[in-house]
Each structure stands twice: as structure tokens, then as C-alpha cells.
């Protein structure tokens with residue numbers, strides 16, 4: 425058995441009609457991690473997840489889940505993964521309890537091994553166990569979807585845009601549950617458009633753009649790739665003429681007395697930037713710096729890959 429939770433090798437997908445959604449994507453998801461799969465709209469994330477789920481046939485390449493090849497051993501591969509899709513899918517006339525029981529039946533989980541009430545408790549729906557699913561709020565439905573993906577106790581949980589359109593409080597709740605599951609040993613893969621969230625939550629991040637993998641690194645290393653830094657300087661008098669200096673990559677006037685200066689942190693430091701402002705005759709009243717974040721890296725990488 426291999427060490428990776430998911431192995432993806434040379435996956436290609438061309439849809440009927442000719443759209444090439446994936447162009448030879450390869451990467452591993454290490455066991456025990458929270459792994460982020462990021463990419464702009466239409467990058468191919470859902471296609472990849474649907475291939476893993478057995479919902480879309482790949483055109484070429486191979487994939488395995490928990491060591492089980494999805495072609496050679498589809499039953500075991502499927503049993504090893506739980507997927508929460510973007511769409512909310514369940515019969516509105518079943519109660520949450522019945523929804524989970526039916527799903528457990530589909531996966532052949534014996535009655536004695538079912539954890540229906542535990543799962544409902546875990547997603548804080550125990551008091552809705554016997555309400556009709558159609559009467560649940562949007563957030564409750566999403567939580568039920570997560571519980572549904574977990575009925576067969578898969579070692580890998582995939583969440584495809586789980587928080588799109590979800591309010592902040594529910595998002596926080598979902599993420600704390602994801603962390604809890606991960607602490608219990610579940611490997612989590614999530615796609616999200618919220619870079620900040622990926623940065624906070626994920627151990628490792630892969631980025632897909634136009635069907636190609638353009639990054640796959642530990643989150644910290646990826647954020648470390650951002651070399652741009654911004655310093656906002658408040659000066660002691662109105663700025664008539666914006667200062668010019670070779671160590672500024674970009675300078676913008678934000679107010680009568682405020683300048684936002686972008687610099688490359690691998691080439692100059694904040695001291696040099698501030699000295700350049702002072703050399704222009706300004707006294708410095710206040711300084712605010714902003715670390716480059718994943719968004720900067722993401723934009724730089726996707727821009728570079730779009731240009732290639």
C-alpha cells in the first residue's frame with residue numbers, strides 16, 4: 425500500500441464536444457493532511473473530483489484512492505472516499521435520520537455499524553433528526569450533506585466548494601468540524617475560492633489553471649513565494665509630488681498624506697523604502713505594512729500560466 429491518500433497520474437479529460445478540461449494532471453495528496461485544490465472558475469477542479477467520485481470518465485491517466493486504483497478496484501476506491509458536491513442533493517421528503525440511513529444502506533454499512541445519531545450530533549442536527557429535509561435551512565442542508573458523505577467512515581473526505589454562498593458563521597462551524605475530522609485522522613481535500621481560508625486551513629495547496637497543475641506546495645512555502653510587500657506611509661504634510669525611487673516597485677497616493685509603496689522584499693527592506701521617503705524631505709508619522717498573502721501568489725502564478 426502506498427503512503428498517499430490519493431494518487432493522480434497524468435489525468436486527461438476531454439469532454440464530448442472537444443473541451444479539454446484536464447491536460448495531464450499529476451499530484452499526490454498525502455495522508456492525514458488538509459489539502460487545498462484551488463483554481464479559477466472553469467479550471468477543472470470539479471472535473472477532477474468527479475473523476476475520483478466515479479461520476480466522470482477520464483480520457484487518460486490513472487488515479488488511486490487509499491491505494492485502490494479507481495479502474496482496477498472501483499469498489500474499494502469508492503468505499504475509501506466521501507464526497508460533498510457543490511449541489512445539495514437529497515430527497516426532501518426524507519428526514520435527516522432517514523437520509524443517512526438510506527445512504528448507509530447504499531454503501532452496504534451493516535445496521536450494527538451505522539453511526540447515524542453520532543453523525544447527526546457531530547453536524548449539530550440531532551434535534552432535526554426527524555424533521556423533513558425540505559424544512560431545513562440552507563446551512564443545515566449543507567451540514568447534512570457532509571454527514572451523508574461520512575456514513576461509510578471513509579478515510580478521505582472531499583469537499584467541493586463547501587462554503588460557496590454560505591454565511592460566515594456556518595463557514596466557521598464547517599471548518600471547525602473539518603479540523604476535528606482531520607484531527608481524528610481523516611484526510612481532507614477541499615476546493616475553495618476563498619484563498620484566505622485555504623491559507624488558514626490547508627497544510628498543502630495545489631493550484632489548477634486551464635486544466636494544468638501550476639503549483640503543489642506546502643502552504644507556507646507557497647505563501648513564502650510572494651515577494652511583494654506593501655508599506656503604507658503617513659507623512660507629515662500634504663504630498664504635492666509623489667516621490668520616485670528605484671527601490672519602489674509601485675507607489676500610489678492613497679490620501680493627502682498617505683502613500684502605498686510596493687517593494688520586492690527579496691531586493692530591498694522596509695528601512696530602505698522609508699529612508700527613500702525621508703530623503704524626499706518628508707517626516708514619517710505612521711507606517712502600516714501588509715504581508716503578501718496567498719492571493720498575491722495565486723494571482724502571480726495564474727497570470728504567469730495564462731501568459732505561457
Ligand SMILES: Nc1ncnc2c1ncn2[C@@H]1O[C@H](COP(=O)(O)OP(=O)(O)OP(=O)(O)O)[C@@H](O)[C@H]1O
Nearest residue numbers: 439441443445463464465466467468469470471472
Ligand atoms: N459535462 C461537460 N461537458 C462539456 N464541458 C464541460 C462539462 N463539465 C465541465 N466542462 C468544462 O470543463 C472545464 C472545467 O470545468 P470544471 O467544472 O471542472 O471547472 P472548475 O474548476 O470546477 O470550476 P468551478 O470553480 O466554476 O466549479 C470548463 O471549461 C467547463 O465548461
